[in-house]
Amino acid sequence: MRIAAITARTIRWPIAGEGAARGRSERAAVVLEMRSDRGVIGLGEAAPLPGMSLDTLDEVEQAIAAFARMAPFDVELATAGAIHAHPLIDIADRAAMQAFYVAPPSARFAIETAVLDALGRERGRSIAALLRVREGQNLPLAAVVDDARQARRAVAEGVRCLKIKLAADDDPGRAFAIAAAAPQARLRIDANRSWPRAEVADRLSALAALPIDYVEEPCRDAHQLLSQRLPCRIALDEGLLSMTEVEICSALRGVNKLGAIVLKPTLLGGLSVLFPIAALAQRCRVPPIISHALEGPIGTAACAEIALFLAGSHAVGLAAHAALAGWPIAVPQLAADHIHAAARPGLGFAEDAVLASIGP
Numbered sequence: 001m002r003i004a005a006i007t008a009r010t011i012r013w014p015i016a017g018e019g020a021a022r023g024r025s026e027r028a029a030v031v032l033e034m035r036s037d038r039g040v041i042g043l044g045e046a047a048p049l050p051g052m053s054l055d056t057l058d059e060v061e062q063a064i065a066a067f068a069r070m071a072p073f074d075v076e077l078a079t080a081g082a083i084h085a086h087p088l089i090d091i092a093d094r095a096a097m098q099a100f101y102v103a104p105p106s107a108r109f110a111i112e113t114a115v116l117d118a119l120g121r122e123r124g125r126s127i128a129a130l131l132r133v134r135e136g137q138n139l140p141l142a143a144v145v146d147d148a149r150q151a152r153r154a155v156a157e158g159v160r161c162l163k164i165k166l167a168a169d170d171d172p173g174r175a176f177a178i179a180a181a182a183p184q185a186r187l188r189i190d191a192n193r194s195w196p197r198a199e200v201a202d203r204l205s206a207l208a209a210l211p212i213d214y215v216e217e218p219c220r221d222a223h224q225l226l227s228q229r230l231p232c233r234i235a236l237d238e239g240l241l242s243m244t245e246v247e248i249c250s251a252l253r254g255v256n257k258l259g260a261i262v263l264k265p266t267l268l269g270g271l272s273v274l275f276p277i278a279a280l281a282q283r284c285r286v287p288p289i290i291s292h293a294l295e296g297p298i299g300t301a302a303c304a305e306i307a308l309f310l311a312g313s314h315a316v317g318l319a320a321h322a323a324l325a326g327w328p329i330a331v332p333q334l335a336a337d338h339i340h341a342a343a344r345p346g347l348g349f350a351e352d353a354v355l356a357s358i359g360p
Contacts, residue, residue, distance in 0.1 A: 001075050001122055003115075004037040006068035010061060013296075013326040019144040021294055021322035022165055029296055030060050030107070034114040037072070042118025043347060044110030045299035046266075047323075052238050052293070053267055055104030063103035067111060070096035075115050077130065088272045089115045105269035112270040113302040113347075120346035127346060128308035139307050142188060142289075143319035147174065148181035154319070161186045161213070161315035168194040172206055179210050186315075190216040193239065197221075204231040213314075214259025223251040226258065233259030235289075240277075241267060248277065252284040261286055262317065265303055266293040278310055291317030296327045301347045 012028040015021050029047035036042075046060045073093035089112055091097040100111055116127045123130065142161035143154040151162055162185045164175050179187060187210055195203055197219045204215060208231040216235045218225070223236055223243060235258060236243075236251060243251070251258060261281045268274050278288040290307035292300050300318060307316045 002037045005035045013328045015322040027323045032110045042114040044114030046106040046110035047295040048106045049293045059104045060107045063107040067099045106266045109270035117346040127305035131309045140315040141319040142315040151178045151182040155182045163188040191218045193217045193220045208232045226254045226256045235260040237262035258286045264293040287314045294323040
């Protein structure tokens with residue numbers, strides 16, 4: 001496929017500060033559109049998450065603008081169906097490939113997504129099918145809830161795994177109230193590295209009676225806890241960004257196994273970075289869990305395609321979230337109960353909605 005032109009625009013939109021978006025009131029993203037010489041459209045979204053991402057919106061804007069100047073060039077899928085594939089996409093022009101590699105993480109994710117979206121549309125296949133055909137695959141979802149009311153609503157919508165944000169100053173009784181309101185659901189606790197290290201063991205013990213899959217990032221450098229006996233399993237998420245490859249391998253292969261490794265494509269730098277980590281996790285029998293980073297529908301849909309490709313049985317962090325509700329351009333929302341493998345090509349968005357959504 002030959003990419004003839006690349007355009008981008010930065011958008012900002014308000015979000016409700018609840019669930020996964022606790023403490024936030026706004027999101028911003030660079031929406032990327034690739035257009036082939038045959039008129040095929042591919043979309044990508046770069047939405048660095050302030051306070052968590054290694055990159056900033058200014059850096060993303062500059063990187064995508066530099067990459068856009070490289071057009072026209074040819075692109076192709078490098079290796080279909082290989083989870084360890086690196087690079088995932090083949091950009092024939094050396095200058096464009098260099099611009100891709102030096103781009104910040106969320107920009108690389110947006111570029112990869114746009115290329116795969118365009119290739120999928122050209123071939124009439126979803127991105128998940130482009131990578132590996134799994135017709136009719138559904139994704140079990142984990143939803144972030146703040147209280148018993150939200151928990152009951154999520155369960156009524158078909159969700160069977162609930163995630164609870166539990167910072168150091170939060171009342172742990174809230175987790176017990178949510179568990180009582182949704183006794184049929186599994187729980188995941190996310191401390192976002194807020195617990196004092198000296199208190200982690202006691203805090204885990206206090207929660208161990210609940211039906212918990214794992215506690216995400218209980219403290220900073222949580223991977224160092226894996227040498228200890230713990231009352232319940234932990235998972236790594238944003239801590240991966242500061243870990244070396246050796247440390248990640250050691251954590252995955254440790255005797256005290258992780259409960260999961262949570263992979264956010266926007267934070268990690270896209271599929272070509274994420275897939276080797278996911279492949280190693282699977283070999284070590286540690287579930288790789290794909291999760292959003294409060295992207296809009298383009299980025300979230302791309303995360304869903306990746307999760308469909310990995311096709312595990314564990315719930316993924318892709319239930320409807322606050323950053324979808326206020327999205328300001330005409331792209332369809334994702335279903336709140338289940339995400340299905342798209343029958344339509346690329347990311348599954350209708351072409352007329354795509355063309356209407358990107359403008360000057």
